[in-house]
Amino acid sequence: MKKIAFITLGCKLNYAETSTYERAFLKEGFEAVPWSKGADIFLVNTCSVTEHSDKKSRNIIRKLHRISPDAPIVVTGCYAQLKKKEIEEIEGVTFVFGAADKSRLVPEVLAYLRNDASVPGGHGTFFPAYSDGERTRSFLKVQDGCDYRCAYCTVPDARGESRNIPISSAVQQAKEIADSGIQEIVLTGVNTGDFGKTTGENFFDLIKALDEVEGISRYRISSIEPNLLTEEMIDWIASGTKFLPHFHIPLQAGSDTVLKEMGRRYNTAAFADKISYIRNRMEKPGRPLVFFGIDVIAGFPGETEELFMETYNFLKDVIKPAFIHVFPYSRRPGTPAAARKDQVQDSIKTRRVQMLEELSGELHEAFIRSNAGIKEQVLFESTDKNGMMQGYTGNYIRISRPYDPAMIGKIIDVTI
Ligand code: SF4
Incomplete structure (x- = not known):
């Protein structure tokens, strides 16, 4: 069984994508291991939001090569899109997959490891992803790319133009997440509210459809541009939906x-x-x-x-x-x-x-x-931190209580 280690830098979108790569490799019989222990192959999902992020990505790649000098290193993410040549020159790097190449990553790496030249690539325009590392909350990627051009930002170059999965696929993925026992979904994207460019749908219809998915009790929107959060949407959210009072x-x-x-x-x-x-x-x-x-x-x-x-x-x-x-x-x-x-x-x-x-x-x-004395519901998570477990209220206040495995994934009433 080959050992693979995943390293993710940057945003929740990267975490969702890494989680999807991980599921694909585990399905192929790989064992996921912590990178610090060495591996047969490394996958680094990079970030390029600041100069510091680029440096961090380079440093981790060099460190991985020192730990396991024979292991191929696969690099993807925003830094890979923007500075492909720079990364290819770092020792140990075997593959660099930019934004348009994400759906080729798994088949091409598998083909390389199996020494099989016959596996075709195939360019997908949207790489669907959701994370399931936490047993209580999943980051579901519904949108990628950005058509805005803020004067300081390279993300539109790194991630490409705004695109999305169809609402029906997002609902299908939410159902899969619910089937795995996870109750909370965080909708992620680069410009999440701009959802719909590819399919002619819109973000409001997406959230209404997701609200119907049985088994998911809570939704958060990871980030939304203020101009895309409409009054109509706010009225609907306020009318008692599964979307939480967290923006x-x-x-x-x-x-x-x-x-x-x-x-x-x-x-x-x-x-x-x-x-x-x-x-x-x-x-x-x-x-x-x-x-x-x-x-x-x-x-x-x-x-x-x-x-x-x-x-x-x-x-x-x-x-x-x-x-x-x-x-x-x-x-x-x-x-x-x-x-x-x-x-x-x-x-x-x-x-x-x-x-x-x-x-x-x-x-x-x-x-x-200001929230003291108010009743709220907390979803407790699985991490044991020095004998304490943590969970978040709907309005994102972190609550700690003594660790009790029976509480993991349960939604409990508390008075703040
Ligand atoms: S909206 Fe966000 S991702 Fe798009 S250009 Fe502006 S800062 Fe960058």
């Missing part, structure tokens, strides 16, 4: 000047309106508050102290999210933002990141306190 929405900047330069498709007023619409529709006395996780980039070119403070104050005084995912701006070659002369010094970026992270800590604590 992850990229803001990126709370300054209209910076948003415009980033090429984002909304301004601060529209963003604030969307958040307050959701709060008005979903937050009722005695009911859990809505968890908002908001992405923000600190130090975009041309972001002066004044513009940064607009972002900071917009988050602190207007949006007041439960959590801020803060990213220092990373200069990605080939993007309009990278060509700008008015780059922000690293030391200034670091200070702005720190300020936003501190603000996030304060907002998160305030969010949890």
